[in-house]
Amino acid sequence: MLYLVKTPWWLKKIYAGCVWQMPSADKTIYLSFDDGPHPEITPYVLATLQQYNAKATFFCIGKNVAANPDTYQKIVAAGHSVGNHSHHHLNGWKTPNEDYLGNIALAKEYIHSNLFRPPYGRATRQQLKLLSLPPYGLTPVMWTVLSGDFDRGISREKCLDNVLRNTTNGSIVLFHDSEKAFDKMKYALQGVLEHFSRAGFQFKKIVI
Secondary structure (H helix, E strand, O other), rough: OOOOEEEEEEHHHOOOEEEEEEOOOEEEEEEEEEOOOOOOHHHHHHHHHHOOOOOOEEOOOHHHHHHHHHHHOOOOOOOOOOEEEEOOOOOHHHHHHHHHHHHHHHOOOOOOOOOOEEEEEEEEHHHHHHHHOOOOOOEOOOOOOOOOOOOOOHHHHHHHHHHHHHOOOOOEEEEOOOOOOOOHHHHHHHHHHHHHHHHOOOOOOOOO
């Protein structure tokens, strides 16, 4: 499976309208989780974050919020940020603009946030431009470091190493609270929280 663990400068330049990293004057990391909420995995993530007094940002799929409203409310009640990840996890490169925007508008009925992350990181610049305007008013948030927890071809140790080697102050780190990613995410999340907490870092939610 081919993907970039650390986002290169040229991709940030092509999609200059997206948030790729957070400005931070102190030792801060921004953990994010895509594809939830999941009725068992998301509560595990919330409990683990609480152990380290860590906040994070959850980019939720609308249909999963509709199916698991109590879990979604637990995210919000715990003081984390939420973001729109479309209603059916659509690939913007393969979806006509009208259908793509309509799907995100549907998710917006369940997810009250100005943050948006395109599934697979794939949306056209035109789609992102339209989403930044009324009635959407969404800010696209990408990532600095891709953990690779979704990749069945790597070990959980490699997943952790991906994050430890590439995360710096202000990094947005992407995990998934999904069944496919759970084994690697569970291992790597614990390791990341432990390692960076010992190094004096704090974990904050994304607020824009």
